[in-house]
Amino acid sequence: MAERRSRAWVEGLRWVALAVAVALLVIFLAAQRQSIDVSYGQSPPASDTVAEGSAGELSDATVPSVDEMTAMVAADDVVRLPGSVARWDESRVREAIGSTDVRILVAPPGLDEAERDRVRDVENATIRVLGTEVSGGIYQASADSLAGWRAQFAVGDVTDLLVTLIAGIQNKPSPGDLDTLRRRDATSAEITPMVADLRRTGLHIAAGATLSRVPASAATAFPGGKALYVALPPAPFGRPVPRYGEALARVFPDTPIVVMYGSWIEYDGPAAADFADVAAASFYGQVGDRLSEYAYPQQNVLGAYLSRVTDVRYAGLFDRPLPYRPLDPLRVALPALPWLFAGCVLVFLALSVRSLRRPSGAPSVGPPARLAGLTTLAVEMSALTHSASEPALTRGITKLMAARAALDEDLPDRHVGALLDDATSELDEAARLLPFTGYRPADYLRGRLT
Amino acid sequence: MSWLIWLIGVVLLFVAGFAAVLLPRRRANELDRRTAWSAARAAIDTAGVSRDAAPARVAEAEQLLARAESIAAEHGGRAAAESAADCARRADRLWRSADHG
Numbered sequence: 099m100a101e102r103r104s105r106a107w108v109e110g111l112r113w114v115a116l117a118v119a120v121a122l123l124v125i126f127l128a129a130q131r132q133s134i135d136v137s138y139g140q141s142p143p144a145s146d147t148v149a150e151g152s153a154g155e156l157s158d159a160t161v162p163s164v165d166e167m168t169a170m171v172a173a174d175d176v177v178r179l180p181g182s183v184a185r186w187d188e189s190r191v192r193e194a195i196g197s198t199d200v201r202i203l204v205a206p207p208g209l210d211e212a213e214r215d216r217v218r219d220v221e222n223a224t225i226r227v228l229g230t231e232v233s234g235g236i237y238q239a240s241a242d243s244l245a246g247w248r249a250q251f252a253v254g255d256v257t258d259l260l261v262t263l264i265a266g267i268q269n270k271p272s273p274g275d276l277d278t279l280r281r282r283d284a285t286s287a288e289i290t291p292m293v294a295d296l297r298r299t300g301l302h303i304a305a306g307a308t309l310s311r312v313p314a315s316a317a318t319a320f321p322g323g324k325a326l327y328v329a330l331p332p333a334p335f336g337r338p339v340p341r342y343g344e345a346l347a348r349v350f351p352d353t354p355i356v357v358m359y360g361s362w363i364e365y366d367g368p369a370a371a372d373f374a375d376v377a378a379a380s381f382y383g384q385v386g387d388r389l390s391e392y393a394y395p396q397q398n399v400l401g402a403y404l405s406r407v408t409d410v411r412y413a414g415l416f417d418r419p420l421p422y423r424p425l426d427p428l429r430v431a432l433p434a435l436p437w438l439f440a441g442c443v444l445v446f447l448a449l450s451v452r453s454l455r456r457p458s459g460a461p462s463v464g465p466p467a468r469l470a471g472l473t474t475l476a477v478e479m480s481a482l483t484h485s486a487s488e489p490a491l492t493r494g495i496t497k498l499m500a501a502r503a504a505l506d507e508d509l510p511d512r513h514v515g516a517l518l519d520d521a522t523s524e525l526d527e528a529a530r531l532l533p534f535t536g537y538r539p540a541d542y543l544r545g546r547l548t
Numbered sequence: 549m550s551w552l553i554w555l556i557g558v559v560l561l562f563v564a565g566f567a568a569v570l571l572p573r574r575r576a577n578e579l580d581r582r583t584a585w586s587a588a589r590a591a592i593d594t595a596g597v598s599r600d601a602a603p604a605r606v607a608e609a610e611q612l613l614a615r616a617e618s619i620a621a622e623h624g625g626r627a628a629a630e631s632a633a634d635c636a637r638r639a640d641r642l643w644r645s646a647d648h649g
Contacts, residue, residue, distance in 0.1 A: 489601030500590030
């Protein structure tokens with residue numbers, strides 16, 4: 099009974115293993131198409147790019163005619179047209195020039211196409227500075243480090259660019275850039291009005307700044323709306339630039355703070371060490387050339403910068419909020435599925451092999467005992483038989499021999515039983531013909547097989 | 549690696565399925581055949597005894613038994629065994645009725 103129950107249990111386990119294996123296979127195949135759609139390219143502000151002409155990058159400044167400018171350059175080796183913003187360290191530039199004749203024409207930023215062409219047509223100017231873009235001959239010098247961009251955009255300092263370009267024109271090795279921009283801590287008197295504005299509106303616009311409101315791209319750059327913005331005009335040349343962001347970060351801990359000095363943007367606040375340099379380098383590396391040539395209002399510069407911050411955020415470099423999807427149990431379990439499947443297959447195979455083995459059940463007691471009893475009866479009857487009963491007895495013995503052979507061959511009990519039934523009826527017929535009672539199989543066996 | 553597991557697993561499942569169906573069926577067929585031949589041989593032997601005990605020859609019964617023995621000599625499948633057993637039983641019945649009658 100217990101054996102039968104355990105066998106039924108094993109059989110059930112076998113089919114359960116098969117069902118689980120098939121289910122795992124189906125899950126695995128169905129899950130294959132789910133793992134396609136992972137993209138870091140879904141960052142929203144793709145349309146907010148810097149567009150030619152339409153972004154207010156052209157200033158009201160204009161330049162004289164080519165002839166007038168040529169005459170001015172011929173008269174003076176440094177000509178500063180009205181509205182120009184570029185400054186440089188005169189002693190370093192003069193030292194780089196040495197005794198050669200280098201004439202510098204400085205034009206304001208934000209000129210339109212025709213005005214720029216006029217400036218470029220001034221043949222006797224060795225070096226042209228358009229805004230803070232420095233070019234001369236076949237060369238153009240561009241800043242390529244954060245310090246260089248900071249000097250160029252926060253102050254308008256083009257000393258390094260001029261020195262590099264002059265070295266290029268003179269076929270000399272370029273001297274290394276010098277980070278000559280000095281910084282100082284902001285005083286509390288400078289901070290106080292900013293803090294008051296920031297507490298009230300989250301935005302401080304100093305006199306001379308060209309920002310009017312926080313750009314729309316701030317919502318995705320700093321989700322939560324907690325970020326603070328300070329817009330300042332370009333810092334004066336030759337004086338240390340205060341570090342407002344650092345001072346404000348002490349007043350507003352755990353708050354993103356964006357400070358603009360002209361076109362230069364500094365970030366302070368959470369994750370500044372991980373993120374500020376990445377965002378600034380990628381932003382100024384891409385748009386630095388345009389910023390130096392044109393006069394973009396701070397509104398547009400900040401908007402483009404915040405779009406870049408959003409891109410960086412969605413790229414997963416900065417505190418990784420969005421592209422990471424919530425925990426999906428299927429995704430977590432997927433690597434384990436093959437092994438679960440293999441385990442189920444093995445269980446099924448093991449149990450199948452077990453069930454296929456030849457059932458080695460104990461031989462049943464019934465047929466051999468009957469065969470033995472009937473054989474004994476036949477032997478006893480053969481001593482008493484006469485010609486009338488002989489055929490039936492012989493047929494019975496034949497059937498008994500067949501039953502024995504069947505038993506030896508492990509044929510089914512039902513077959514052996516049928517042969518024994520035949521033998522019994524033959525012996526019964528023979529016994530009825532005998533003159534003695536007690537030899538009928540039913541009577542004879544009753545005493546022995548119970 | 550993982551794909552190999554799936555592939556091997558699926559192949560093994562198919563093999564196991566075929567084996568689980570075909571092996572018992574073949575074994576049962578074999579047992580049936582042997583059982584049928586056992587019954588057929590028993591019937592032929594019995595018919596032989598009845599023939600020897602019969603008082604007179606019965607031509608039809610002898611034909612039947614001869615046919616049963618020739619079928620048995622060829623060792624066919626289960627159907628052959630059953631037809632041999634059938635012939636032998638009919639022959640046996642004829643001889644017995646001749647004996648009693």
